[in-house]
Amino acid sequence: MTELSPLFETLAAEFEARHGSRPAGFWSAPGRVNLIGEHTDYNEGFVLPFAIDRRAVVALAGAAPDAPALARVSSTFSDQIVELALADLAPDALADWSAYPLGVAWALAEHVSATSGTEARRALPGFALHIHSDVPIGAGLSSSAAIECAAAVALNEFWQLGLAPAELARIGQIAENQAVGAPTGIMDQSASMLGHTDAAVFLDCRSMNAESVPLGLYAEDLEILVIDTRVSHDHATGGYAERRASCERAAAEMGVKSLRELSVADLPRLQQRLDDETFRRARHVISENERVEQTVRLLETEGPLAIGALLDASHVSMRDDFEISVPELDLAVEVAQEGGAIGARMTGGGFGGSALALIRRPQRPALEAAVLEAFTARGYRRPDLFVVQPSAGATMKGHLDD
Known part of the structure; x- marks a missing residue:
């Protein structure tokens, strides 16, 4: 038997308890933090996320001999075991947490x-899959994409499909959009699949070209502090879908396929054509695309100390324009800025979740104390604070011996 880490040994034991056999191997994929570029991905724009050192891990094995065409999934965050025939897999047959791997x-x-x-589809063998994740749920760090991408790399290998990482990112997005019902773009899955250590993924969501952009945090003794407000959000409902619809209306009114085709120079014309709310939604996306490109240029020419004003x-x-922040996020950003952060912003789809602060490493204890004190003074729920490291993307952790 291959020697396992304590986590993998625990997961192997849980897998055996749930599914009656040892897993064939482990696959993992990270959550992500979006450095800059929010709500630009589904507008075919630019994003600059990075994979983080918090991951979803899946253990997988072939289905039991008496149920060779059955998909069976379990997790460490639910007592439920969900079973479904492969032939019956369909978006309307999936629900709750199991919609992510089964999607x-x-x-x-x-x-x-x-x-x-x-x-060929009918010939696909059934499987059993068990999930563990330490990516916080509802924190804007894409716990969903981590699970989707871990499941994708596992099934890609198990079914011997030979799909490339970028193709698996697209598979994850399809699952998120159609099986889960969240109208997100492809940023989260791309970051999870394509991440590198101390680097961000500069993704053009129209061409799908992706390049690794060194962040240079270690060389400058910088950290990215995440302030999880613990105000949860749900992208499958409400405000996220409304913002996307506003962007689509703005593009249609301007006669373009997406807001990506417009620049800051077009804003005066947009303001004349659109109602105030739709204009402000479009202005955010158009100006955010420009900020992403400027951030990449500054990282390449001057380094991470130069990007604070853009954050x-x-x-x-x-x-103010997209109206997706909440008071807790605004407070986190405000305290970080007052505490000397190089730059700070909310990250993720909004309506809760996390803020990030780019800070000098020695500042962290004082800044964490200031955030906790400010939240207590306002009567807000105690936030979770932790540093994330830009890390490698989805990977296979190794087969177990029979």
Whole structure:
């Protein structure tokens, strides 16, 4: 037997207890922090996320011999075991947490059907899959994409599909959009699949070109502090979908496919054509695209100490134009800025979740204390504070010996 870390040994034991056999191996994928570029991905714009050192891990094995065409999933965060025949996988048959891994299985099966035919899909073997994740749920760090991408790399290998990381990111997005019902873009899955140590992923969401951009945090003794407000959000409902619809209306009114086709120079014309709310939604996306490009240029030419003003401006735009912040996020950003952060902003889809602060490492204890004191003074729930390291993307952790 391959020697396992304590986590993997625990997961292997849990897998055996839930599914009656040892897993064949472990696969993992990270959550992400979006350095800058919010709500630009579904507008075919630019984003600059990075993978973090908090990950979802899946253990997987083939289905039991008496149920060879069954998909069976379990997790460390639920006592429920969900079973479904592979032939019955469909968005309307999925619900709750199991929609993430089973949505990926469905999307991969649809890909097989489209590229190799229905017989090839019918021949896909069943599986058992067990999930563990230390990516906080509802914190804007894309716990969903971490699970989707971990399941995608596991099933890609188990089913011997040979899909590239960028293709698996697309599979994860399809699962999120159609099986989970959240109208998100492809940023989260791309960061989870394509991340590198001490680097961000500069993704063009129209061409899908991605490049690794060194962040240089270690060389400058910088850290990224995440302030999880513990105000939870749900992208499958409400404000996120409304913001996306506003962007689509603005693009249609201007006669373009997406807001990506417009620049800051077009804003006066937009203001004449759109109602105030729709204009402000469009202004955020258009100006945010420009901020992402400027951030990449500054990272490449001057380094991370030069990007603070762009992070600050991004938060103002999300707060005032896109209106996706909440008082807890605004307070976190405000305290970080007053405490000497190089820059700070909310990160993620909004309506709760986390803020990030780019800080010098020695500042962290004082800044954490100031945030906790400010939240207590306002009567807010105690936030979680932790540093994230820009890390590698989805990976296979190794097969176990039979």
